Amino acid sequence: ARIVVYAPSSEAAAAATRSAFERIRELDSILSDYQPESELSCLSRQSGGSQVKISSDLFRVLSVAQNLAVRSHGAFDVTAGPVIRLWRRARRQRALPEADRIAAALDLTGFRWLTLDAKQQTAQLAKAGMLLDVGGIAKGYAADEALKTLKRAGIEQALVALGGDIAVSNPPPGRKGWTVEIASLNLPGAPKPRPLLLHNAAVSTSGDAEQFVELGGIRYSHIIDPRTGKALTGRRSVTVVAANGIDSDAFATAVSVMDPQKGLKLIDATRGTTALIVVQTNSGIQTWKSKRWRE
Numbered sequence: 001a002r003i004v005v006y007a008p009s010s011e012a013a014a015a016a017t018r019s020a021f022e023r024i025r026e027l028d029s030i031l032s033d034y035q036p037e038s039e040l041s042c043l044s045r046q047s048g049g050s051q052v053k054i055s056s057d058l059f060r061v062l063s064v065a066q067n068l069a070v071r072s073h074g075a076f077d078v079t080a081g082p083v084i085r086l087w088r089r090a091r092r093q094r095a096l097p098e099a100d101r102i103a104a105a106l107d108l109t110g111f112r113w114l115t116l117d118a119k120q121q122t123a124q125l126a127k128a129g130m131l132l133d134v135g136g137i138a139k140g141y142a143a144d145e146a147l148k149t150l151k152r153a154g155i156e157q158a159l160v161a162l163g164g165d166i167a168v169s170n171p172p173p174g175r176k177g178w179t180v181e182i183a184s185l186n187l188p189g190a191p192k193p194r195p196l197l198l199h200n201a202a203v204s205t206s207g208d209a210e211q212f213v214e215l216g217g218i219r220y221s222h223i224i225d226p227r228t229g230k231a232l233t234g235r236r237s238v239t240v241v242a243a244n245g246i247d248s249d250a251f252a253t254a255v256s257v258m259d260p261q262k263g264l265k266l267i268d269a270t271r272g273t274t275a276l277i278v279v280q281t282n283s284g285i286q287t288w289k290s291k292r293w294r295e
Contacts, residue, residue: 001142005150006157006172016153020146020160027145030057031138033081033131040132044081048128051117059121061134061141061246062114068250069111072266076254080226081131082108087224087231091213096220102229109226140204140249143167160245164252167202167245182239185278189285193239193276202245206252207237225257232257235280243272251275260288268292 001024007013030039039058046052054062065078082105086097097105113126125132139162146160147169157170159178168178177197182205184190196203208221220231238256242248251273255263260277267275267290274292278285 002161004159005155007155016150016155019153020149023145023149024142027142030055031134033133043123044131047125047130051122051124054123061137062116062123064246065137066111068254072254074227075258076250077111077226078132078134079111079114079130080109080224081133083229084133084224094213096215106229136253137246137250139163139165140245143245164205165245165249168198169200171199185235185237187280191287201241201243202248203241204248204252205239206256223256237278239276241274264288264290
């Protein structure tokens with residue numbers, strides 16, 4: 001995580017950023033599937049059981065995730081943990097998962113097996129062995145919460161970056177916004193996107209630039225299509241701008257596994273959201289922009 005702030009003094013900046021980093025650490029202890037004692041991991045271990053009372057942070061993330069799961073027809077699915085773990089192992093061992101293991105993992109995947117009760121603030125995983133993974137949405141939420149923490153400390157001009165997810169508040173002094181560059185696919189013929197100028201918004205880029213494995217001459221991304229249980233192949237990059245990080249993060253993940261035209265249709269139907277999609281195809285690099293991208 002990286003935080004940039006404009007503050008009246010170095011002391012004020014230090015105190016505010018300490019609080020923001022602490023908030024990020026707190027959310028990591030709640031939402032990480034790498035930590036066996038996180039709230040998310042504890043909920044997964046209770047899969048197949050009754051409803052479980054969960055924190056407001058976890059409920060917020062799961063609620064937004066479930067809404068997008070419905071709207072994307074399962075292209076975004078936080079219950080895809082069993083499949084994602086198979087592909088993590090594949091990248092470590094440099095060996096493709098067996099088809100029968102993917103099928104077994106898919107049997108434990110499906111957002112409709114996750115039930116949320118807003119009144120009781122509970123969650124229930126219907127099948128024993130289900131595993132939640134909120135890696136495609138949690139960093140954006142953490143960036144939002146870090147900005148809120150900074151604002152409560154009196155810092156209203158800030159940028160929070162967590163990996164490929166960036167959220168910003170008011171512009172720096174004397175400027176119209178924060179300048180955010182978008183990484184290109186780093187391939188011959190790939191366009192170099194113009195920098196974004198953002199304020200009180202968030203931007204997320206999802207792609208295979210850093211996390212991938214090449215097996216049998218095929219490049220497999222760390223991004224998994226939860227509907228098929230297969231890793232994406234080839235090169236692509238999806239950048240989404242939204243009003244907040246939880247949305248930009250989740251939509252970038254969802255659109256990455258969708259057909260570009262269907263992904264843009266979802267983006268165009270979502271107020272305050274816009275996207276840029278760049279994909280390497282057999283006929284070269286293709287670019288798609290949503291209707292609001294120029295804005």
